[in-house]
Amino acid sequence: MSAKTTLGIVAPKIRFREPQIEMAHGAGGKASRRLVEGLFAPILFGDSSSPLGDSAHLEINGARMAVTTDSFVVKPLQFPGGSIGELAINGTVNDLAVSGAVPQAIVVTLILESGLRTEILQAEIEAMARAAQAARVRIAGGDTKVVEHGKADGMYITTTGLGAPLAGIEIDPRSVRAGDKVLLSGPIGDHGITILLARGELDMEGDLRSDTRAVYPLVNAVLQAAGPGVRWMRDPTRGGVATSLNELARDCGLGVILFEDSVPVHDAVRGACELLGLDPLHIANEGQFLAVVAPELADAALKALQEAPGGEEARLIGEIREQPAGSVLVTTLYGGSRIVDMLVGDPLPRIC
Amino acid sequence: MSAKTTLGIVAPKIRFREPQIEMAHGAGGKASRRLVEGLFAPILFGDSSSPLGDSAHLEINGARMAVTTDSFVVKPLQFPGGSIGELAINGTVNDLAVSGAVPQAIVVTLILESGLRTEILQAEIEAMARAAQAARVRIAGGDTKVVEHGKADGMYITTTGLGAPLAGIEIDPRSVRAGDKVLLSGPIGDHGITILLARGELDMEGDLRSDTRAVYPLVNAVLQAAGPGVRWMRDPTRGGVATSLNELARDCGLGVILFEDSVPVHDAVRGACELLGLDPLHIANEGQFLAVVAPELADAALKALQEAPGGEEARLIGEIREQPAGSVLVTTLYGGSRIVDMLVGDPLPRIC
Numbered sequence: 001m002s003a004k005t006t007l008g009i010v011a012p013k014i015r016f017r018e019p020q021i022e023m024a025h026g027a028g029g030k031a032s033r034r035l036v037e038g039l040f041a042p043i044l045f046g047d048s049s050s051p052l053g054d055s056a057h058l059e060i061n062g063a064r065m066a067v068t069t070d071s072f073v074v075k076p077l078q079f080p081g082g083s084i085g086e087l088a089i090n091g092t093v094n095d096l097a098v099s100g101a102v103p104q105a106i107v108v109t110l111i112l113e114s115g116l117r118t119e120i121l122q123a124e125i126e127a128m129a130r131a132a133q134a135a136r137v138r139i140a141g142g143d144t145k146v147v148e149h150g151k152a153d154g155m156y157i158t159t160t161g162l163g164a165p166l167a168g169i170e171i172d173p174r175s176v177r178a179g180d181k182v183l184l185s186g187p188i189g190d191h192g193i194t195i196l197l198a199r200g201e202l203d204m205e206g207d208l209r210s211d212t213r214a215v216y217p218l219v220n221a222v223l224q225a226a227g228p229g230v231r232w233m234r235d236p237t238r239g240g241v242a243t244s245l246n247e248l249a250r251d252c253g254l255g256v257i258l259f260e261d262s263v264p265v266h267d268a269v270r271g272a273c274e275l276l277g278l279d280p281l282h283i284a285n286e287g288q289f290l291a292v293v294a295p296e297l298a299d300a301a302l303k304a305l306q307e308a309p310g311g312e313e314a315r316l317i318g319e320i321r322e323q324p325a326g327s328v329l330v331t332t333l334y335g336g337s338r339i340v341d342m343l344v345g346d347p348l349p350r351i352c
Numbered sequence: 353m354s355a356k357t358t359l360g361i362v363a364p365k366i367r368f369r370e371p372q373i374e375m376a377h378g379a380g381g382k383a384s385r386r387l388v389e390g391l392f393a394p395i396l397f398g399d400s401s402s403p404l405g406d407s408a409h410l411e412i413n414g415a416r417m418a419v420t421t422d423s424f425v426v427k428p429l430q431f432p433g434g435s436i437g438e439l440a441i442n443g444t445v446n447d448l449a450v451s452g453a454v455p456q457a458i459v460v461t462l463i464l465e466s467g468l469r470t471e472i473l474q475a476e477i478e479a480m481a482r483a484a485q486a487a488r489v490r491i492a493g494g495d496t497k498v499v500e501h502g503k504a505d506g507m508y509i510t511t512t513g514l515g516a517p518l519a520g521i522e523i524d525p526r527s528v529r530a531g532d533k534v535l536l537s538g539p540i541g542d543h544g545i546t547i548l549l550a551r552g553e554l555d556m557e558g559d560l561r562s563d564t565r566a567v568y569p570l571v572n573a574v575l576q577a578a579g580p581g582v583r584w585m586r587d588p589t590r591g592g593v594a595t596s597l598n599e600l601a602r603d604c605g606l607g608v609i610l611f612e613d614s615v616p617v618h619d620a621v622r623g624a625c626e627l628l629g630l631d632p633l634h635i636a637n638e639g640q641f642l643a644v645v646a647p648e649l650a651d652a653a654l655k656a657l658q659e660a661p662g663g664e665e666a667r668l669i670g671e672i673r674e675q676p677a678g679s680v681l682v683t684t685l686y687g688g689s690r691i692v693d694m695l696v697g698d699p700l701p702r703i704c
Binding site: 020023025027032035036039058061065073104105107111112114115116122126128129142147148150153163 | 368370371372373374375376377378379384387388391392395396397407408410412413414415416417419420421422423424425456457459460461462463464465466467468469470473474477478480481484490491492493494495496497498499500502503504505508510512514515516517698701702
């Protein structure tokens, strides 16, 4: 998940001064970043100035490995195109994949609500098993807690993934250079808008499905084509593409130029966003990723991505420039441009 | 945590037929085992017949490593002797330690309730940092989600621990033999009864503190003294000593004889249990462990344990015999004896 542990190397130190936790602190945008950088990081990580990505890479028993962890609290538990169990596997294997690691094993904890129907639980256990099999990861163990009725919306799932880092691949925002190209694996916003519609709180219907899937095969296509030319990757989940690219801009100290007309967006997502006053660039995705690739290898990487199953709608959506340093500038075919910030507030709570 | 993923090799296959989840399914006793063995294991692990312990040991990138995961939902968040943050670190490093691995790194997720006061959150982040430092593990990353007010009792914490398995140490119930001795690191029931009293629902007071601590130094003392003579270890958390030993009896197919008068129990725990009709053997511990050691090395292991700081109250509390196969028989000095089962029901919900 983007934002979660990313420690900035550009921005000045901040302190968390808010008196209490609000929904926005879990939205993956600016408030989440304030909480992580202003409260968690100073206590847990000291003065570390390394940007941490989607996964931590560390050494255990003499071997390098990647680890990532996420809790899933999506509401409702089931939605068109997926469910919490599938999301909990895919979200974690994707965090490993975009860190340049081959997903290998997952451990799972369940916090269940007393009174949860067994068939609902069983459906999610089966969804996890199917997703793990599709992603070729082994579920290696787990734990279950039960809380009183009303205390967990059915269930919360936490998954931790372990992976083997690919040799020669170094995913690090500090290796990004002006001139690098930004690739996107497919259309954005499907997951966030699907969840919003599935809640039935809006008088809106749409033929949309969550894009949840394991992206490792697509990531692998890019890595095979561009290898060490792949500087950085991320799955733009909470906070969307705009938040992930803002984090990149901050962490590399360069500007990200985004060609808005090149960003694929389904009509149903665009329509819902217009009605709600949201920007598709801020809407969460669960089956897409961004890749920054050295310019001489970008065409080959894009071609490999588009030729891989499920990558047909991949596009080159932007490039890295010296300016505006630390920011994301969105440009349109007609010459318009605007700075787009990280997600502020939480217009779509609990989408993963 | 005991019970969580232990797949029996003795018991016949069971199916989970209960229509909904109850608090007892999270209590670590019989109901938890039915849920894991009857529903989770067949779907997630297939027909595996290997008993899984507190941690899974697997190979990533050519190196063996240990991984374990647990969610913590203890209520209240703070209690005499500890708090949820400290528990979340200690519980996980202890699961690694009793599997014969040196704890090395932890990742953490927080599910926070909207409206949670920042000072309460900060206190738990600090408690985690202190506990991690004391246990010499690095907190390598994390994730935060926020749910609506009323949905998470302040916070739930999930920790996943990674460790390096010690060479030459094989913790496996199948290696236990008749004649082996059972050691216990210290007095039982302090944690469970402390939580119960801290809730203030009972008209009882007691000068008790949770025993939460990292047991690795004590485990290491045993391993240094008895090495490969250490057959099996476990931290008797949910379900207590009786549940852990019943799992051992089932998994090794032998009988566990427990010398009741040798089991250290503080007076306050004994008194509360008598009033409540509970058996101290079923009460949760968070800073103790059981070890089964080959008979010729048991004295040396016990001596090493008692000489290590915090191990002074360790005792030899039982032995393994051929009969009663698959069960735990409690004997007293006066010649009485009784079979003690796993925990049934959930007399002490949400103690970790």
